[in-house]
Amino acid sequence: xxxxxxxxxxxxxxxxxxxxxxxxxxxxxxxxxxxxxxxxxxxxxxxxxxxxxxxxxxxxxxxxxxxxxxxxxxxxxxxxxxxxxxxxxxxxxxxxxxxxxxxxxxxxxxxxxxxxxxxxxxxxxxxxxxxxxxxxxxxxxxxxxxxxxxxxxxxxxxxxxxxxxxxxxxxxxxxxxxxxxxxxxxxxxxxxxxxxxxxxxxxxxxxxxxxxxxxxxxxxxxxxxxxxxxxxxxxxxxxxxxxxxxxxxxxxxxxxxxxxxxxxxxxxxxxxxxxxxxxxxxxxxxxxxxxxxxxxxxxxxxxxxxxxxxxxxxxxxxxxxxxxxxxxxxxxxxxxxxxxxxxxxxxxxxxxxxxxxxxxxxxxxxxxxxxxxxxxxxxxxxxxxxxxxxxxxxxxxxxxxxxxxxxxxxxxxxxxxxxxxxxxxxxxxxxxxxxxxxxxxxxxxxxxxxxxxxxxxxxxxxxxxxxxxxxxxxxxxxxxxxxxxxxxxxxxxxxxxxxxxxxxxxxxxxxxxxxxxxxxxxxxxxxxxxxxxxxxxxxxxxxxx
Numbered sequence: 001x002x003x004x005x006x007x008x009x010x011x012x013x014x015x016x017x018x019x020x021x022x023x024x025x026x027x028x029x030x031x032x033x034x035x036x037x038x039x040x041x042x043x044x045x046x047x048x049x050x051x052x053x054x055x056x057x058x059x060x061x062x063x064x065x066x067x068x069x070x071x072x073x074x075x076x077x078x079x080x081x082x083x084x085x086x087x088x089x090x091x092x093x094x095x096x097x098x099x100x101x102x103x104x105x106x107x108x109x110x111x112x113x114x115x116x117x118x119x120x121x122x123x124x125x126x127x128x129x130x131x132x133x134x135x136x137x138x139x140x141x142x143x144x145x146x147x148x149x150x151x152x153x154x155x156x157x158x159x160x161x162x163x164x165x166x167x168x169x170x171x172x173x174x175x176x177x178x179x180x181x182x183x184x185x186x187x188x189x190x191x192x193x194x195x196x197x198x199x200x201x202x203x204x205x206x207x208x209x210x211x212x213x214x215x216x217x218x219x220x221x222x223x224x225x226x227x228x229x230x231x232x233x234x235x236x237x238x239x240x241x242x243x244x245x246x247x248x249x250x251x252x253x254x255x256x257x258x259x260x261x262x263x264x265x266x267x268x269x270x271x272x273x274x275x276x277x278x279x280x281x282x283x284x285x286x287x288x289x290x291x292x293x294x295x296x297x298x299x300x301x302x303x304x305x306x307x308x309x310x311x312x313x314x315x316x317x318x319x320x321x322x323x324x325x326x327x328x329x330x331x332x333x334x335x336x337x338x339x340x341x342x343x344x345x346x347x348x349x350x351x352x353x354x355x356x357x358x359x360x361x362x363x364x365x366x367x368x369x370x371x372x373x374x375x376x377x378x379x380x381x382x383x384x385x386x387x388x389x390x391x392x393x394x395x396x397x398x399x400x401x402x403x404x405x406x407x408x409x410x411x412x413x414x415x416x417x418x419x420x421x422x423x424x425x426x427x428x429x430x431x432x433x434x435x436x437x438x439x440x441x442x443x444x445x446x447x448x449x450x451x452x453x454x455x456x457x458x459x460x461x462x463x464x465x466x467x468x469x470x471x472x473x474x475x476x477x478x479x480x481x482x483x484x485x486x487x488x489x490x491x492x493x494x495x496x497x498x499x500x501x502x503x504x505x506x507x508x509x510x511x512x513x514x515x516x517x518x519x520x521x522x523x524x525x526x527x528x529x530x531x532x533x534x535x536x537x538x539x540x541x542x543x544x545x
Contacts, residue, residue, distance in 0.1 A: 023073035024094040024101035029053060032069040036060040036114045036160060037488055041069070044105070053092070053105040059112040059190055060161040066107075068092075115194045116164035116187040117481040118142055122156040123177075125149035134203040137481040139452045141197045142185055143204065144177075152177050152200065157185075164189040168198065194481065206452035208525045208541040210474065210499040216264045219535035220469075221504035226271075227255070228535040231510045234393070235343070236530035239291035240518025242319065243528060243536065245271070246289050246298050254285040256298050258319050261526065264538055274298075274316050277323045282309060282340065290345025294318055295374050297355075301340035305331025311339050313355065315375050327355075327369065327377045334383045335367045344396045346406070346421075347371055354421065356396050357381075363391030363410055366423060387425040388417060393461070393512040395444045396423075399483045407483075409445040411461055411511035416445045418487055427487040429456075441466035441511065442473065447486075448517040450525045451543045453478045454486055455498065455517075459529040463511035470513055472529035472537065474499035499541075505534025 026046060034040035035058045042061075044053045057063070065082040072078075072094060079093035079100075085107045092103045121133040125146045134143040146152040154175040157166055168175065170183025177183065182198035218225040227233045227247040237244045243259040256279075257271040274296065279285055282300030289298035296316040302309045313327035329335075341360045347353035351374030357367045367381040390410035396419070399405040405426065408417040418427040445458040456475045462468060476496040480486035516528035523543065530536035 021073075022075075022097045022099035024076050024096045024099050025073045026053070026070060026092075026094060026103060027073075028071040029092075030069050031055060031057060031061065031066055033065075033067045034058060034061045036485070037492070038062060039488070039492055051101065051103045053103050054108070055105065056108045056110065059109045060114050061109075062162050063107065063109070064162070066090075112161075112190040112192050114161070114189075114485070115192045115481060116189040117160050117194060117485070118166070118185060118187070118196055119158040119160055120156075121154065121158070123152040123154050126151045130155065135196070136204075136206065136452050136478075137485075138206075138449055138454050138478055139197075140195065140481075141199055143199045143201050144182070145202045146179070146200045147202050149200065150179050152179070159187065161189050170198070204452065205544045206478075207476075207544050208450055208453070208455075208498075209544045210541055212542060213499060214540045215501055216538040216540070218264075218269070219503035219537050220506065220533065221502060222535075224535035225259075228530075228532060231508050231532040233530070234341075234510050234512040234532050235288035236514045236516075236528070236536055237289060237291045237345075238514075238516025238518065238526075238528035238538075239294070240516075240520055240526050241294075242291065242296075243516075243530075243538070244289060244291050244296050244298075245530075245536075246286050248284040248287060248301070254279045254298075256286050256289070256296075258296065259536075261520070261538065265540070272319055274319065275321065275323045278325050279314055279323055281312060284340075286314075287340045288343035289314075290343060292345050292347040292351070292353075292374070293349050295347075295351070297343070297345050299327075299340045299343045299357075301338075302331075303338045305329070305336050305339060311357070313343075313369075313377065317374070324375060326375045327379065329369075329379060329381070332381075335381055337361075339367070341392065342394050342410075344394075346396065346398050347374065351375070358386070358390050358394035358410065360392060363389040363394055363413075366390075366394075366396075368421075384423045386423055387419065388413060388415060388428075390417075393443055393510075395514075397444070397446045399447045400449060402483055405483055407445045407447055407456075409443055409458065411443060412441055412464070412466060416442065416456070416458065416487075418483055427484045429487050429490055441468075441513070443511075443513040444515045446515055446517050447477070447483050448519075448525070450519060454480075454483070456486075456490070457515050457517055457527060459503075459513040459515045459531060461511040461513040461531060462505055462507050462534070463509060466511075467507050470503040470505045470529070470531040470534040472499070472501045472503070472515065472527065472539070473497065474527070499539075501529070501537060501539065503529060503531060503534035503537060505531055508533040 031042040034042040076096040131145040185196040187194040283303040284301040287301035310330040344356040355369040370378040392411035394410035415428040441460040442458040477486040479489035513531040525541040527539040
């Protein structure tokens with residue numbers, strides 16, 4: 001019997017090893033360029049006795065140029081750098097000196113999940129000059145960079161996935177487009193489609209000018225808003241016009257109130273207290289809540305769900321409305337103990353959607369209540385297992401413009417998660433050595449698109465293992481046709497922080513922090529950050545000129 005030989009990684013090391021035995025074994029093999037972006041590693045199932053390998057790969061994988069990372073016999077190499085497996089199979093030959101062994105590999109494609117995108121385009125103008133265009137996935141526009149030319153001929157288009165098909169709807173048989181009618185680019189990948197507008201313009205100016213951001217500061221760094229000095233205000237939400245402040249107040253008298261954007265901007269901010277008809281009961285009468293299209297919500301905190309201390313949700317149709325109790329839930333076998341430290345309101349413009357509550361202590365499950373017409377709440381929740389533990393002050397927020405896509409974060413959760421409504425994991429951003437974002441303590445993360453760019457915002461808490469003053473973070477995640485793709489690009493590329501502002505709050509036992517984002521009727525971007533012992537800030541940012 002031969003002694004086991006050292007293993008080397010083929011296709012990743014140019015060093016050649018001379019092995020007199022000439023062995024040609026594959027010990028491990030994986031696709032190294034799998035998936036939509038080509039960054040996914042996919043292990044193969046190896047049957048050494050029959051010299052077969054099987055792979056199951058995403059449909060978006062470049063199956064015409066599959067590459068492998070391997071562990072082979074000392075001195076051995078694969079016969080090719082890349083393999084065309086579009087037929088569903090390929091023979092992989094391991095070569096060592098004069099010896100060789102053929103392994104038969106088969107490939108099963110999963111169903112496609114990613115819509116195709118344009119990565120780059122080149123065209124030739126009427127004078128014969130070649131131009132590199134610009135593609136915005138956020139505005140879904142291809143800018144040909146041929147301003148002033150009456151025509152442009154498409155020379156090169158790069159797509160993801162690479163096997164996608166494209167059509168310029170207004171191009172003639174020679175691929176020439178008229179500036180008067182540039183049309184669109186339609187893409188198709190295995191039945192999944194995308195559409196981009198075509199423009200002859202050069203690279204436009206996108207995004208917000210954070211260098212000129214105006215901060216309205218009611219934080220510990222300036223003049224903290226009453227109620228935030230201690231740890232009473234653990235949940236603050238913002239709809240672009242109104243800031244909803246929910247204060248436990250350390251007493252039985254509830255004090256939920258709103259602060260109006262226009263009054264803050266005018267230097268005349270006051271608290272507008274909401275009606276508290278029927279607001280009673282619980283360890284704390286109000287604790288968390290949310291905003292949705294001009295409607296406001298709050299829940300109590302119950303530290304022992306029962307008929308005597310149910311979880312209650314209150315609804316205000318506007319800032320002047322009489323309070324309406326829309327949920328009075330005494331608990332169940334699946335939902336018992338402590339609930340109400342967090343509440344996420346995820347409703348569409350018709351008031352349909354969900355309330356989410358996450359388990360406080362371990363964050364292993366969420367309870368989801370279905371909502372219709374803003375005030376009709378199904379009293380029977382659905383228990384959903386979380387993909388990661390999201391203990392304490394968890395939140396889930398819809399990604400605007402992307403149905404069934406949500407950000408999810410919580411106290412000390414080191415990843416910012418992207419999930420669907422059933423909390424299935426779509427993607428995540430992990431902390432990376434050398435970067436402070438995301439950090440344990442980045443709460444209430446949200447995605448907002450503005451003037452052709454896409455941003456990810458979050459505010460860190462200041463408690464327990466993460467002790468740093470609360471700070472609003474804004475990062476650019478514009479690269480990618482969707483939030484899922486943008487998260488992958490962010491993980492793999494440079495993390496571009498656009499803005500940060502410290503609220504200067506002290507360490508506290510409540511690891512809560514909130515963010516908010518909206519586009520005002522004046523077309524400016526409006527942001528919010530808040531936390532206990534830190535107060536709140538409102539931020540106004542104009543478009544880049």
